[in-house]
Amino acid sequence: MASFDDLNLNTPLRNALEDLGFTTPTPIQEEAFGVVASGRDMVGIAQTGTGKTYAYMLPILRNLPYSKQDNPRVLVLVPTRELVVQVVDDIEKLSKYINNRVLGVYGGTNINTQKQAIAEGVDILVATPGRLYDLALTRVLRLNSIQKLVIDEVDVMLDLGFRYQLTNIFDLLPKRQNIMFSATMTNDVDALISDFFQAPERVSIAVSGTPLENIAQSRYKVPNFYTKVNLLIELLKDRDTFNKVLVFVASKKMADRLFEGLDAFFKDELAIIHSNKTQNYRLRSIEQFRKGDNRILVATDVMARGLDIDNISHVINFDTPEYPENYMHRIGRTGRAEREGHSILFSTEKENEFVEQIENLMQMSIPTMEIPQTVVISDELIPEERPKIKEHYNPLKQGEDDAPGPAFHEKSYKNKKENLGGSYKFKIAKKYNKPKTRGDKNYNKRNKRK
Template sequence: MTFQDLNLNTPLYNALDDLGFSSPTPIQEHAFNVVASGRDVIGIAQTGTGKTFAYMLPILKNLKFSKQENPRVLVLVPTRELVVQVVEEIEKLSKYINNRVLGVYGGTNINTQKQAVAQGLDILVATPGRLYDLAMSRVLQLKSIQKLVIDEVDIMLDLGFRHQLINIFDILPERRQSIMFSATMTQDVDLLIYDFFKNPERVSIAVSGTPLDNIKQNRYNVPNFYTKVNLLTALLQDEERFNKVLIFVAYKRMADRLFEQLDILFKEELCVIHSNKTQNYRLRSIEQFKEGHNRILIATDVMARGLDIDNVSHVINFDTPEYPENYMHRIGRTGRAERKGEALVFSTEKEQESITNIEHLMKMDIPVLELPDHIEISTELIEEERPQIKEHNNPTKRRDIDAPGPAFHEKIAKNKKENLGGSYKFKMAAKYKKPKTRGDKNYNKRNKKK
């Protein structure tokens, strides 16, 4: 099948020709008519199969020219980097179409974005937090939204965007088309679909969690952090094979720690991104990695979603992700656009349960490779790997988790008084023998005789 069979318009055909695309991927082929019909859609396909074009091609085909200021299409994504990437993809397809596209995300000046919104737009790509801030400021009006696209919804829920998503649903028009695309579907996502989608049609190219066949997977059993560093260093020295390497770690502190270890040897070949880095630093690091100025990029799981970087030779899981879905998104950064890729995962003894969960999700075993003989097995442990010493018989070491903290202090006497509410006046009347009403003089006379 070719794009000619999808009955697109001439501007889109010209844009696809410029990009060198002639045939749609399976998700693009199967989702086109469903999205174009106006029904709510749930799309499931492996990462790297062109999901952005799958929902944007039918939307752009039917998007008529308009001079109205408020946006008609809203695309929600979880990270700032994905906002930038989706805007770039839409602009590529819109090369011969007269429409206005804007991306907004946190970490930058909101006033600049308010000015851009006020100039008018047709398609808005946003992270949930910044979108809600703009909507609450009344600068952004969502009353004209006809199509809502949620990309990588499961990571949005993992990042704690659930309440913001619900708030956004509440201020969107009820009559709209809702579209959701992801590589994995979780129970939380199903609940969101049940609450806010109207009889959606599912377009499933692969069972949730199915890896791409063109990604070769292997794993190493490694005892600790420093042995992992020794193994990784040995692998990365083969520059011809490991020519563009994306290394994933669990959290920001680990990313910085690994960067310090590898920087000794690789220096200019190395860069790192995580949420504590400035937005300009993160975008610059991704751009340098894309263009080949840096051969090695260290990233956290937040960066695993949606990053479309060509020709990544290897994805290395420096640690085993706790959630199997995160593993699927990590390895999906290689083997994109039907190219071949390779994924490696390093696992300690404590991480074996996570490996089992990943293999259960994929319904396949990851082959285990033996550690090369020249790799030094380190005995040094980092803080997280050291055993926690519990002195059960030492009362001075025991900590009561319910005990008040160091800032706790007792209330002064006047603040300990009981709040008696409406019964207070009756208790005072009984105590001081005050008249029940101001004119009850006989009551006072009786009490004086007594």
């Protein structure tokens, strides 16, 4: 088995890894090191949780010379604010004995503060695409010194609609080494590689659908949402077994609905994260879950993608993801660093199709468990589960899309003015004693004499 000594690391990096307790590189770290260090373009395909951040940062830091220049030399793009914070933290840990300047920038915070930090000088810049492009347009951030570009979780980035920003950023960059990591190889990712990479070397560690051997998987067939809630509550009551649980849901609306259902039972043990929450709330939820202050974290796919949180005992898929690759990303949150992990899947009859796609991708069946007798089987259905009543076309009936949004409000009484058309100007003229024509300048004077 290879060790970090085989990678020809310098003493500062070896000391930092020793402080972190790491002795053996993961397969993606071992395979990517030589390619990144050589300066060639690289595309890395590896599952979430395989140590991709260190895979590109170890060779970059190994060959990054000390410099006093202000403009950044290394640019790392990630899809979410939470990942910016995490990647900056990882780089700072590796840079413990190296004199370099690392900065993370993302939207939702004061851009002027970030401008000031950039002006003070930075070597490695970690950013979300939108905020980076905004900063580049202000000309405070100069990208002409970028030597290495890293795009992490690129498949998520494209799913979130960042292709336009990425294309604009590429146009601003000089000739550089391109390094890209993705958990899946989609058509969009392949098109991006063809357009902007120069004969990249591909490093693929395991097929995206290959389940991690140290994750025990199981499945419950559940009839509806509220029965899922009852089952989840019953499982989470075992605090010793379910000591650090990440619960995945499909949407922000479903996350809020589930949070309300769990709050009465696990108030101080519960946290939630999705994109409608404020930045401080999201970071606080992650940090409290990471430290163990909260035992349960309810999250959407995008928010939890790529987050590195240790010792997650269970990943519970509250709903079955529509795309089987997302299931792989979810369960990759547990069983990290070769520890034993557990994944539990809840599925309704409508979700059986998605279960089949997941099992086909993994080429294995997920063992089915019996619902405990103590779990109440609910008959109550949420709106999405109720059968839709078909009726004849009714052009007068408003659908959900026609309903006023949350910003809609009725006009106040004083603003409900009558539209009087052309006659309105004559009423105003009479009220304020205006001249009949533009040329009749003495009209008001004559009327006053009367």
